Amino acid sequence: MTEFQRTTLDSGITIVTERMNEVRSVTAGLWFDVGARDESDKLAGTSHFLEHLLFKGTGTRSAKDIADAFDAVGGDINAFTGKEYTCYYSRVLDDDLPMAMEILSDMVNNSTIETAEFESERKVILEEIAMHEDAPDELVHDLFYRSMWDGHPLGRPVLGYNSSIGAVTRDQVAGYWRDRYSPPNLVVAAAGHVDHDDLVARVEALFASSGGRRNLRSGTPPSPQPGVTVLKRPTEQAHIVLGTEGLPRNHDDRHALAVLDTILGGGMSSRLFQEVREKRGLAYSVFSYRSLFADAGTFGVYAGTTPQNAETVIDIVRSEIHSILNDGVSPAELKRAKGHVRGALVLSAEDPGSRMNRLGKQQLTTGEILSIDEMIEKFDAIELTDLERVAQTVFGSEAFRVTVVGPFDEDAFDRYAA
Incomplete structure (x- = not known):
């Protein structure tokens, strides 16, 4: 190793x-x-x-x-x-x-x-x-x-x-x-x-042997503000992000969230890709993503679709999230997502640039550097109960922010504001 x-x-x-x-x-x-x-x-x-x-x-x-x-x-x-x-x-x-x-x-x-x-x-x-x-x-x-x-x-x-x-x-x-x-x-x-x-x-x-001060960030974490934002533009597609508060960088469930992200919208076998693109043909691009910062985080889903299908796509995304909350994920989904994450980690390790990014980012942001094997161990240890817990943490409040860019009036998606 x-x-x-x-x-x-x-x-x-x-x-x-x-x-x-x-x-x-x-x-x-x-x-x-x-x-x-x-x-x-x-x-x-x-x-x-x-x-x-x-x-x-x-x-x-x-x-x-x-x-x-x-x-x-x-x-x-x-x-x-x-x-x-x-x-x-x-x-x-x-x-x-x-x-x-x-x-x-x-x-x-x-x-x-x-x-x-x-x-x-x-x-x-x-x-x-x-x-x-x-x-x-x-x-x-x-x-x-x-x-x-x-x-x-x-x-x-x-x-x-x-x-x-x-x-x-x-x-x-x-x-x-x-x-x-x-x-x-x-x-x-x-x-x-x-x-x-x-x-x-x-x-x-x-480099200089001394001088300067450490950048110590102060202030409070951001407070999430659910609701709806529409930017009217004469685009051919509706560009949609449905998101919510995620996890901060050092949260114990960050690895479980990565697996949940993979299951929901992180690959070709993910729920959103299969339901929105493969089964219904409603979007070319649909995926979920997470962003983790020192004291806050977000979890979001992006989709690009024709304007007349925008509400349908939003409803499907919300339905898949509710399904995870209410019914959980299957053992097969968990196994497949672990395999996906494991393969991506190992393949990235073959590239010096990816390794440098992992080293620099982990050292700067957390001070803890995990090897590829150590990271795989953490993902392999994730169980269905871990996914249930992180799903409740991130999705349980259902306090989503819907953001849309496309040919719509400001109030076109107000029904999602509640």
């Missing part, structure tokens, strides 16, 4: 690695404990804006220099921003890891954020927001969060708003960067053909 190694430096940086002798590549990521929920309303979208800006050049490298360095070795460099973290990562051959780490560290430590680049990237972000607004199958999920957690930072979109991105200044973004991107907020994760001790030494040499 492959095991991970972990070292925490005096500066507060934690390095976690998992060696894969069977590959020649390494995926390495810098994970910062900074995300959209850490922004004020005025700075909404700043974490994502900053992610773009740190690719624009440092005191010694231009944006093209950064791109050329990775293209020259056939490597990749990219980043992503979430509600609670930001990650900058690269995938290269093992011999090129020193170059990748040097450039990644230079970007997050020494970017210049020049005014001209700042204003140019502001336009790019505004275009990205416009593109997102034009994608109703993506927009509906943001609307669900906004309405479900109205007034809470977790309810805001990661991209921010036109108003906040249009108004934020370079100094505000730079100040946010300097305040949040400190050693105590950083996890360096790597998986592949990597030597742990060598990476530790490189991180020590590339």
